[in-house]
Amino acid sequence: MSDCCSSSNTRQLCYECGSSCKSVSMSTLYHQVRSPENQSIVSDNYYFCSTKICLIAYFSNTGNTIPKQYLRNYQSIQNNALCYCFDIDAEQYLSALKDQRAESIKAFVIQRTQTGECACEIRNPSGQCCLANFKNLEKIHRESLT
Numbered sequence: 394m395s396d397c398c399s400s401s402n403t404r405q406l407c408y409e410c411g412s413s414c415k416s417v418s419m420s421t422l423y424h425q426v427r428s429p430e431n432q433s434i435v436s437d438n439y440y441f442c443s444t445k446i447c448l449i450a451y452f453s454n455t456g457n458t459i460p461k462q463y464l465r466n467y468q469s470i471q472n473n474a475l476c477y478c479f480d481i482d483a484e485q486y487l488s489a490l491k492d493q494r495a496e497s498i499k500a501f502v503i504q505r506t507q508t509g510e511c512a513c514e515i516r517n518p519s520g521q522c523c524l525a526n527f528k529n530l531e532k533i534h535r536e537s538l539t
């Protein structure tokens with residue numbers, strides 16, 4: 394497994410929406426924020442707010458914030474991206490779950506992740522492995538069936 398899957402993150406509440414947010418590395422920020430805003434990021438300890446409708450992308454305890462609109466992945470976030478490394482969105486995976494095709498998609502992602510061919514730290518705005526997103530969606534799918 395690459396680092397993205399085993400990193401220990403600290404958490405902080407988003408002061409805009411109140412959700413629990415995980416810390417991210419500066420290299421994640423530099424790859425996520427668009428130009429020219431990426432050239433004026435203040436080095437700090439940032440947290441990523443994954444709430445889709447929250448305006449804040451990254452924030453620090455000292456008041457530095459970066460809005461979601463500044464992210465290169467802004468459109469992907471709006472489209473419910475699931476896996477940023479391999480371009481899989483929630484809609485695709487949900488329809489795969491319904492058609493019993495989901496296993497092979499997930500197996501592909503797990504295999505790539507295990508061989509270190511994922512790039513979550515720079516591709517995913519959260520800097521986190523996307524496998525948790527798959528599990529969340531499977532849970533939503535299961536609950537929709539009951």
Ligand SMILES: [Zn+2]
Nearest residue numbers: 407410442447
């Ligand atoms: Zn938020």
